[in-house]
Amino acid sequence: MKKLINDPNDVVVEALLGIEAAHPDLQVDHANKIIHRGDAPKSGKVGLISGGGSGHEPLHGGFVGLGMLDAACAGEVFTSPVPDQMLAATKLVDGGAGVLHIVKNYTGDVMNFEMAAEMAAAETGAQVVSVVTDDDVAVQDSTWTAGRRGVGVTVLLEKIAGAAAEEGRDLGAVADIARKVNAQGRSMGVALTSCTVPAAGKPTFELGEDEMELGVGIHGEPGRQRLPLAPAKEIAEMLLEPILADLPFSSGDQVIAFVNGLGGTPLIELYVMYNEVDKILSKHGVSVARSLVGSYITSLEMAGSSVTLLKADDELLSLWDAPVRTPALRWGI
Amino acid sequence: MTDDVTTAAFEAWVRRFAGLIADERDHLTELDSAIGDADHGTNMDRGMKAAVAAMEELGPVGAGPLLTKVGMTLVSTVGGASGPLYGTLFLRMGTALGDVPEAAPEQVGVALRAGLEGVVARGKAQAEDKTMYDALAPAVDALEAGLQDGLGLEDALGRARAAAEAGRDATVPMLARKGRASYLGERSVGHQDPGATSVTLLVAAAAETLA
Numbered sequence: 001m002k003k004l005i006n007d008p009n010d011v012v013v014e015a016l017l018g019i020e021a022a023h024p025d026l027q028v029d030h031a032n033k034i035i036h037r038g039d040a041p042k043s044g045k046v047g048l049i050s051g052g053g054s055g056h057e058p059l060h061g062g063f064v065g066l067g068m069l070d071a072a073c074a075g076e077v078f079t080s081p082v083p084d085q086m087l088a089a090t091k092l093v094d095g096g097a098g099v100l101h102i103v104k105n106y107t108g109d110v111m112n113f114e115m116a117a118e119m120a121a122a123e124t125g126a127q128v129v130s131v132v133t134d135d136d137v138a139v140q141d142s143t144w145t146a147g148r149r150g151v152g153v154t155v156l157l158e159k160i161a162g163a164a165a166e167e168g169r170d171l172g173a174v175a176d177i178a179r180k181v182n183a184q185g186r187s188m189g190v191a192l193t194s195c196t197v198p199a200a201g202k203p204t205f206e207l208g209e210d211e212m213e214l215g216v217g218i219h220g221e222p223g224r225q226r227l228p229l230a231p232a233k234e235i236a237e238m239l240l241e242p243i244l245a246d247l248p249f250s251s252g253d254q255v256i257a258f259v260n261g262l263g264g265t266p267l268i269e270l271y272v273m274y275n276e277v278d279k280i281l282s283k284h285g286v287s288v289a290r291s292l293v294g295s296y297i298t299s300l301e302m303a304g305s306s307v308t309l310l311k312a313d314d315e316l317l318s319l320w321d322a323p324v325r326t327p328a329l330r331w332g333i
Numbered sequence: 334m335t336d337d338v339t340t341a342a343f344e345a346w347v348r349r350f351a352g353l354i355a356d357e358r359d360h361l362t363e364l365d366s367a368i369g370d371a372d373h374g375t376n377m378d379r380g381m382k383a384a385v386a387a388m389e390e391l392g393p394v395g396a397g398p399l400l401t402k403v404g405m406t407l408v409s410t411v412g413g414a415s416g417p418l419y420g421t422l423f424l425r426m427g428t429a430l431g432d433v434p435e436a437a438p439e440q441v442g443v444a445l446r447a448g449l450e451g452v453v454a455r456g457k458a459q460a461e462d463k464t465m466y467d468a469l470a471p472a473v474d475a476l477e478a479g480l481q482d483g484l485g486l487e488d489a490l491g492r493a494r495a496a497a498e499a500g501r502d503a504t505v506p507m508l509a510r511k512g513r514a515s516y517l518g519e520r521s522v523g524h525q526d527p528g529a530t531s532v533t534l535l536v537a538a539a540a541e542t543l544a
Binding site: 075078079108111112139145146217219 | 371372376409410411412413414418421456510511513515
């Protein structure tokens, strides 16, 4: 294992210290591992919190700030935070207008957020609404499974719902917008390498030099299938065809197209992917209204990429364009 | 001679469960590596050690508050899916028992039933999803049936233990439909479920300590 760390057990704690030192707008509650806006709670504004296992940076802590999240709870690497953290964050950001919990669909995350919401209701009477993201088309959806994983759409949702809250919309309206983003967004990813959880010290799975894993999540979970490595144009087809067919996206739709790096892939390769994605979308008559290219929801140092398409209308685009000031996304200010 | 269960016996149950989890920690993690994310033994061991420490700090209380404390500690320390599930199991048992100095055998059954219902409410698991439910549900059924048949608590818990073990073993051929193992689909078949394995230890510990 070759990592820029001191002690594998201190990675999350020391990263939080670094975030606090680098971003004076933000504050960190180290006991509860919460990154929050320095001005929280904002009276009358719906509070947005999210959280999950660490190792997906900049998600979620890098999206805390004006126009996006009010607080993010950091779990151990790839392990859901515990309810006490979300309860503390809920109290911290509740400015009287209620709190939205943004939860990626993983069994542990869903249950821990659920318990936190119940505890918040019992202890403070805070109004909490949860929205679960489940946009990964690589997982077959069924009432008999844990359902689809929450991946790339989470980033777009945090931005758009954050803008709605900043505008002063009420909790019901912010939750509706969040659900709409999840309902209209679809993602799929591919891994070129595995990743190494610091405490484990060795790669989560083995992948040969000439192999790729199609349909991965963000924790090195198994994908849909293992295939020989292919050129970017073929990989883009393999990711986009299932995404386009699933919603389905059709000719005349406009989308926000998000090409994401999984942590170990350089931006130049993401732009190669974006070019292929753009060509395929043109072929299908889908027009790209906005784009986002970069590593925003990652799986430690995994090489690979995910593509997310969000079917957008004028309302979603105007919220997407609204000012945002966070460590990882910053525009309009 | 009475079968009533003292608070000291409930405390012994929690300690014995913590001991069994510590003994089986590596085995539980190994089972979890095959179909999950390789942390069940580590997480449960950390949680149960914290639960025992929390019990020691607690003054003299009844069985209900004791188990409630254990549940709250597990929720705060285990993480993942096991934290909320085991936490809810103990919290619901604590609420069902209330602040009584001693619990009648039927109340032990009522408490375990409440715990099971809490697990179902939290995890939405059904029979044959390949989860802790598949060992815990038959154990609770067997305990209740045994008590209704007029068995003493010791014998009824013995039946519960046998039912949990049979339920645990029956998870091997099942296809996982809940949790991270469900992403594996067919590849989850042929592995014993880690949650069903750890909850069988809980029932075994009850059989050793509550009667």
